[in-house]
Amino acid sequence: MKELNCAFNTVQRVFAANIEQAMQKLSKQSLDEYYQGAEFLAKIGQGDVLAIAFLKTMPWVGEFYGDGSIKKITDFSYQKISRTPNKGAVEPFLNSFIDVVEHTNSGQLDEYLALIEYHLNKTTFSVHGIHDTHASPSLKAMLANMSLLLEQLEFEGIYEWINYGLRYFQDHPERQQAYFSLSTADSKAVFQRQRKGLLFGDIEREINLFQRALWKTDFMYAPYSPDFEKLEHFHPYLEDNVIRLPDIYEPLNGVNACKRYTALVAHLIAHYQFTTKIVADNVSPQQRFFTEIFEDARIEYLAIQTYPGLRNLWLSLMPIVDEFDCDDEHQSCLRHRAIMLTRALLDDNHPYKNQTILDYVEKFKALMSAGETSTSDSLSLGLGYLIKTRSVSDALANIYFENTEVTYRDDNRSIWLFIEEFDEEDNIFEHRKKSEDEEGIKVIPPRYYDEWDYAYESYKPDWAAVYERLHSHSDASKIDKILDKHSALVKQLKKVLDLLKPQNKKRLRYQEEGVELDLDIALRSVIDIKNGSQPDTRINVDFEHDSRSVSVLLLLDLSESLNEVVGQSGQTILELSQEAVSLLAWAVEQLGDSFAIAGFNSDTRQKVMYYHIKGYSEHWDDAVKARLADLKAEFSTRMGAAIRHGAHYLDLQQSDKKLMLILTDGEPADIDVHDPKTLIQDTHKAVQEAQQKGMYPYCISLDKKADEYIADIFGSHYSVIDRIESLPQELPKLFLSLTK
Numbered sequence: 001m002k003e004l005n006c007a008f009n010t011v012q013r014v015f016a017a018n019i020e021q022a023m024q025k026l027s028k029q030s031l032d033e034y035y036q037g038a039e040f041l042a043k044i045g046q047g048d049v050l051a052i053a054f055l056k057t058m059p060w061v062g063e064f065y066g067d068g069s070i071k072k073i074t075d076f077s078y079q080k081i082s083r084t085p086n087k088g089a090v091e092p093f094l095n096s097f098i099d100v101v102e103h104t105n106s107g108q109l110d111e112y113l114a115l116i117e118y119h120l121n122k123t124t125f126s127v128h129g130i131h132d133t134h135a136s137p138s139l140k141a142m143l144a145n146m147s148l149l150l151e152q153l154e155f156e157g158i159y160e161w162i163n164y165g166l167r168y169f170q171d172h173p174e175r176q177q178a179y180f181s182l183s184t185a186d187s188k189a190v191f192q193r194q195r196k197g198l199l200f201g202d203i204e205r206e207i208n209l210f211q212r213a214l215w216k217t218d219f220m221y222a223p224y225s226p227d228f229e230k231l232e233h234f235h236p237y238l239e240d241n242v243i244r245l246p247d248i249y250e251p252l253n254g255v256n257a258c259k260r261y262t263a264l265v266a267h268l269i270a271h272y273q274f275t276t277k278i279v280a281d282n283v284s285p286q287q288r289f290f291t292e293i294f295e296d297a298r299i300e301y302l303a304i305q306t307y308p309g310l311r312n313l314w315l316s317l318m319p320i321v322d323e324f325d326c327d328d329e330h331q332s333c334l335r336h337r338a339i340m341l342t343r344a345l346l347d348d349n350h351p352y353k354n355q356t357i358l359d360y361v362e363k364f365k366a367l368m369s370a371g372e373t374s375t376s377d378s379l380s381l382g383l384g385y386l387i388k389t390r391s392v393s394d395a396l397a398n399i400y401f402e403n404t405e406v407t408y409r410d411d412n413r414s415i416w417l418f419i420e421e422f423d424e425e426d427n428i429f430e431h432r433k434k435s436e437d438e439e440g441i442k443v444i445p446p447r448y449y450d451e452w453d454y455a456y457e458s459y460k461p462d463w464a465a466v467y468e469r470l471h472s473h474s475d476a477s478k479i480d481k482i483l484d485k486h487s488a489l490v491k492q493l494k495k496v497l498d499l500l501k502p503q504n505k506k507r508l509r510y511q512e513e514g515v516e517l518d519l520d521i522a523l524r525s526v527i528d529i530k531n532g533s534q535p536d537t538r539i540n541v542d543f544e545h546d547s548r549s550v551s552v553l554l555l556l557d558l559s560e561s562l563n564e565v566v567g568q569s570g571q572t573i574l575e576l577s578q579e580a581v582s583l584l585a586w587a588v589e590q591l592g593d594s595f596a597i598a599g600f601n602s603d604t605r606q607k608v609m610y611y612h613i614k615g616y617s618e619h620w621d622d623a624v625k626a627r628l629a630d631l632k633a634e635f636s637t638r639m640g641a642a643i644r645h646g647a648h649y650l651d652l653q654q655s656d657k658k659l660m661l662i663l664t665d666g667e668p669a670d671i672d673v674h675d676p677k678t679l680i681q682d683t684h685k686a687v688q689e690a691q692q693k694g695m696y697p698y699c700i701s702l703d704k705k706a707d708e709y710i711a712d713i714f715g716s717h718y719s720v721i722d723r724i725e726s727l728p729q730e731l732p733k734l735f736l737s738l739t740k
Contacts, residue, residue, distance in 0.1 A: 005039050008048040014055045022059040030062035033070035040074060044082060046090065053094040064101045065109045073097070076113050084124060085135040092143040103150035111155055118159070122166050123176065137173035138165070138180035145182050149191075157194030164190045167456055185606075189448070189462035192225075197250035198257035207261050208652070214307060215269050218652065222445045223247030235411035238268040242445075252407060255316050263313050263408040267296070270303040271414045276375050280416035283379070286334065286394070291382030292412045293338055294364065297345035298378050301368050304346075311346065318343050319403040323352055326400040328393045335404040337389055342406060356388050375415060449644045451605070454681035464605045464641035471599065471611040473626035480625070482582045489583065489729055507541055514540030550739050551594040551616070551653035554581065555646050557664035558599040558611070562633035564665075566724045573665050573702060574633045576724055580731035581628060581663075587732045589620035593739070594653055597624075598646055599631065602638035604672040609635075610645050616653060639668040640682040643697065647690040658695045659738060663731070665702040665724075667709050684713045698738060700731065 004015045015038065022034055037058065042051035054074075062070045073094070081090050093116065100112055116139075123136035142149070142162075149158050162180075165187065169176040179187045193199065200207075200223045211217050220242050224234065236245045245264055249257035275295060280288060304311045319339055326336035337357075344350040344361050352358070360381065367377055451463035483490060509518055518541045525535035562574040569576075581597060588595040597614040613631075614624040643662065650658050668679035687697045699718040701710055706720045721730050 002035065004035065006042045006051065008042055008051065010048045011038070011042055011051045011055070014052045018055050018059060022062075025059045025063040027062075027067055029067040030070055033068070033074070034058055034062060037070055037074035041077065041090075044078060046082065046087060049091050050077070050082075050094065053091050057094055057097045060101050061097050065106055069109055072109065072113065076117075080117055080120065084120070085133060086120060086124060086139055088135065089139045089143065092140050096143045096146045099147035100150065103147065108155075115155060115158060115162075119162055122162070122170070138176045141177050141181040145180070148182070152195045153191070154194075154196060157196070160194050161187075161190050186460060186463070189460075192247070193461045195248050197248045198261075200245065200247050200249070200261065203258050203261065205651075206258070207265055210262060211265055211269060212652075214266075215273070217269055217272070219243045219269075221245060235409075236264055236268065237410045237413050238272055239413065243268055253317065255313075259313060260317065260408060263310075263317055264410075266303065266307075266310055267300065267314070267408055268410055270299040271410065271412075274299040274302050275414050277417040278375050278379055278415065279419060281419050287379075287383055287386055288416065289334070289338065289382075290341075290386045291379045292415060293342055294345070294381040294385075295375055295378035295412070295415055296406075296409055297342070297364065298368070298373060298375075300346060302373075314408070315343075315347055317408050318346070318406055320351070321403050323354060325402070328391055330393075330396070330398060332394050332396040332399040333391065334394050334399070336400045339404040339406075341385065356385070360385050360388075378415075447645060447648075449641050451640060452682040452685035454677060464602075464608050464638060466608045466610050466641050466645045468610040468612060468645070471613050471627040472630050473623070474630035476622040476625035476629060478625075478629040479578075479582050482579050483586060486579065486583060486728060489732075490586070509541055510536075510538040511540040511542045512538055514542035516541045549656035550591075550659065551650060551655035551657070552588060552596070552659045552661065552735070552739070553646050553650045554584065554595070554597045555642060555660060555662045556581065556597065556599040556613075556631075557637055557639070557662070557666070558601045558631060558633050559637040559666070560601075560634050561637075561666050569725055571725075572633075573724060574631060576727045577663060578628060578631055579728040582625075583728055584732045584735055585614065585620050585624070585628070587735065591739075594655060596649065597628070598642075598649075600637075600639075600642035600645075601633075601635040602641070602670050603635045604670060605638065605641075608638050608641045608645075610642060616649075636670040637664065637666060637668050638670045638679060639664065640679060640686040643683065643686040643690060647686075647693060647695060650690075650695055651693050657739070660690060660695055660697040661735065661738075662697065662699045663702075664699065667703065667706075668713075680709055680712055687714060696738075700734060702727065 004012060006012060006015070022031060026034060034055075038051050038055050041054050042048065044050070054077075058070050058073070061073065077090050077093060081087060081093060104112060119139060119142060120136055123138055125134050125136075149161075153161065165176060165179040168186075169179050175184075178184050182188060182191060200221065204221060207221075208218070211219065219238065222242050222244050223246065224244060225247055236243070238244075243265065245261070249260045251257055252260060255263075283291070300310070300314055320343060321336060321339055323340065326333040340350075340352050340354065341357055341360065344352050344357050345364055363384075364381060367373055367381070446465040446467050448462035449464045449466060450459035450461050452458075453460050508514070510521065518539055521536060522539040525537070525539055528535040556577065558574075562577065563572050565572055566576060585595065585597065594616050595614065596612075596616045599611040599613060600609060602608040613627045614620070618624055639662070643660070646660060650660055667676070668683045669676065670679060673679055690697050697714065697717060699710060699714045701718060701720045702724050703710075703720070704722055706718075710718050710720065719730075719734060721727055
């Protein structure tokens with residue numbers, strides 16, 4: 001072992017502590033590079049810190065990346081970093097290799113160095129524009145997060161994340177540092193978009209159509225980060241008609257991410273259909289554990305009877321372990337027994353020979369074949385199986401975990417009912433925290449939408465947070481008085497509506513039963529009988545009304561400006577809007593069209609409120625009138641996010657024509673946006689997105705200055721009502737002209 005040529009005693013001590021390990025790990029060439037690099041970094045005028053960091057990390061780097069890698073890093077540290085204004089970043093750069101080695105492969109060193117060089121070149125700057133004089137404000141921040149970046153993003157994704165930060169914050173050092181520290185909302189949103197795997201948001205429509213097609217359900221989704229799942233032992237669940245599930249999935253065992261989401265949602269809805277809660281207070285955690293295994297198998301078995309293809313999907317995500325993998329003398333084999341049982345209950349070709357497993361598989365199949373089953377049956381099977389297989393080693397701290405988790409299954413909260421809230425200290429099933437606002441009304445977690453940036457012609461990911469709630473209510477008689485006030489107009493509308501109602505009858509041939517005989521088919525059947533052929537018995541004709549197929553969403557701007565009084569009428573724009581909407585809602589109810597009313601306003605991008613006033617499944621009744629009577633005008637008008645959220649619900653309707661009416665008194669605006677074109681262009685983009693989904697957005701503007709901007713948003717699909725007092729008469733007529 002040769003000595004290190006260095007005058008720092010601190011460096012010599014670190015060298016002595018690490019050289020033996022370096023000699024074991026490194027080849028002769030790499031060991032020479034190790035000596036030379038440490039000596040060089042100790043002599044470039046930055047004290048002892050660089051050599052110390054180098055000596056501690058390079059044995060692993062040289063072993064992992066091979067000969068030449070240590071010299072590359074030494075040269076890069078000096079040439080690219082130390083000789084620039086960024087010399088203070090050399091130490092965190094060297095320390096970053098502790099994480100880089102863990103999250104890259106042996107051929108990616110050059111790729112990592114190129115990434116750091118790219119960031120340096122783009123963020124090191126000069127005040128006078130002659131040569132670089134100021135260090136990168138964000139290199140250290142990015143290096144501090146390198147473990148997370150490399151763990152969850154490909155290099156291509158990291159470049160995209162960097163480029164977004166450079167696009168918006170290259171000339172703002174403080175904002176740039178915050179962005180690359182992953183401490184801002186937009187930084188996290190861009191990071192999320194670039195993560196490895198399939199984002200749930202990209203296939204939400206397909207998964208929603210899947211649940212509607214198979215089970216006629218329409219649960220909402222609230223995605224969460226899988227990092228939270230790892231930290232908090234969190235699992236998916238279905239509660240309060242909201243499905244909580246990971247926001248991103250990677251392929252697993254050859255199964256793509258989309259199928260993983262399908263398996264998860266199918267399992268949750270099977271619980272919703274077939275599971276009934278049972279009391280958990282007198283059931284131990286181990287008893288609950290095995291009860292859940294039988295209940296999961298029971299509800300999946302029942303679902304497979306209707307949709308046999310689910311069996312192969314679920315089995316493809318279910319691990320197979322060897323029967324003798326777990327050493328029950330030194331390990332707790334509880335989970336090992338559980339995963340074998342899990343597989344055996346649904347897989348007729350399972351490899352297991354354990355007699356207890358075989359016995360309980362037969363009991364399970366006999367139970368399912370007998371007919372009616374319940375969650376209580378799963379409890380009985382779980383208790384019996386635990387008694388038969390209980391072992392002293394179950395209490396050991398060394399638990400066998402490897403390959404024992406079924407990733408698509410939930411936390412099974414739907415099975416258990418806890419009578420006493422704090423019955424057990426470590427209740428792993430207790431996730432019943434409820435989100436409530438100040439008034440005690442439940443608020444669904446926000447839904448995030450991209451916002452269009454016209455300056456860069458790209459989306460700002462997850463930029464606007466839309467919160468939705470059921471609108472508050474007051475006295476429904478206020479709306480009845482409005483209808484009485486406009487009784488003459490109501491009579492006129494009624495005449496028009498009678499003409500628009502479906503009058504024509506559509507003939508349905510080939511019916512077993514009907515109101516008339518179809519002579520052509522009957523004659524053909526007689527001929528078939530005489531020829532000795534089998535006659536067609538569908539010889540009748542029936543009739544049905546040729547009905548309208550229209551779904552409508554009326555989206556109301558509820559911003560502060562609606563409190564303005566109109567002319568000499570003494571009424572506010574909001575009050576006139578209430579009158580117009582009341583008449584329109586009454587008219588649509590007469591026609592029988594699918595119709596919803598929602599309102600929106602905003603207080604920055606972080607709080608866009610979307611109020612449900614009337615749902616598609618609701619009738620024009622006192623409950624709806626009470627909500628409409630209590631409308632309030634406040635805050636601003638972030639219209640693009642509201643249109644996107646409304647389009648989400650309108651898209652779910654099964655109609656030939658989908659009309660979105662937007663009633664507003666001004667241009668899109670919000671207090672956190674200073675360029676007036678920003679939200680105008682974003683709203684135009686939102687309108688285009690709705691049109692691409694087959695919807696027809698149409699704006700009714702009450703703004704006398706609307707001609708300056710409205711065509712830029714809606715093209716020719718708009719009307720401007722200059723005399724706001726005439727809104728109650730004009731709105732229903734406009735609707736009828738658009739839908740006849």
